[in-house]
Amino acid sequence: MPKLSERFHKIIRFSFRNYSSKTETKPKKDVDPCRTFKIYRFGGILSKEQPKIQSYELDVSTCGKMVLDALIKIKDKDPTLTFRRSCREGICGSCAINLQGMNCLSCITEIPPAKTITILPLPHMYVIRDLVVDMTHFFNGYDSIRPYLVRKNDGAIGKTQLAQSIKDNEKMVGLYECVLCSCCSTSCPSYWWNGRRFLGPATLLHAYRWVIDSRDDDTEQRLYELRDSFKAFKCHTIMNCSLACPKGLHPAKAIMNLKRLISGLDKKPVPEIDPGKFKSGGDSGSGKNKKCCP
């Protein structure tokens, strides 16, 4: 089953890249650097103005090659334009936007060679102002899966390191790199329509990351909490999320693996080495249900 999905993932990524390169993401040398940026503007709920699309002319040869560089340049001309950004390295996940119909991180996405470039806020999110969307519901969902390591009956927490084999650690590769930008969740039709009860791909990817972590021993409770017809099972494996992820992760595959664990088709592998291996005979049992980050 995973092999099939991996092949499918490669096929859809390949087709998408081919499609995009034929249309607009592949830079062309002879493209006029003077571009029109059509950007969504909204002054907030207290504003008397209706939301609108505002056009800005920009010579992109005067700024860096990423979309965020263009936005910063435009903001120099119009300081009222509002958008989120922080690291400009694709790590903080705060600069997610919808560019030419695709969600992306503006700091690691090159300015497309199209004459007209349309920038909108992330789809199906409440807009606070311009390109800034309300992430409260998204992070409440993330918080609900208890995104931290849980150890029961383990006095070693916070006192000694928890052991993990390289092979067990590799199970989390492709999961812990997620920067919680929400590009995947906001491109998921099921999250659009069932967002109040379906957790969405980003949160479910993290749920799987903590379930599969060999050092976490609250697996049964984590899986039990996801056992309803909405939280995970409203994913229909359409794979929009995996296409949208700017970090090249595969949330749809993580959800598929998670669903197999929830339904009992698969079992969490036994850790290769005992996570409490380095415990130094301290006050065992005193740290019941404590939580900590790895």
Ligand code: SF4
């Ligand atoms: S695979 Fe699931 S989570 Fe991903 S876009 Fe489709 S329905 Fe949404």
Ligand code: SF4
């Ligand atoms: S899985 Fe990818 S798209 Fe989704 S939140 Fe994480 S980094 Fe962003």
Ligand code: FES
């Ligand atoms: S500014 Fe941090 S990911 Fe883009």
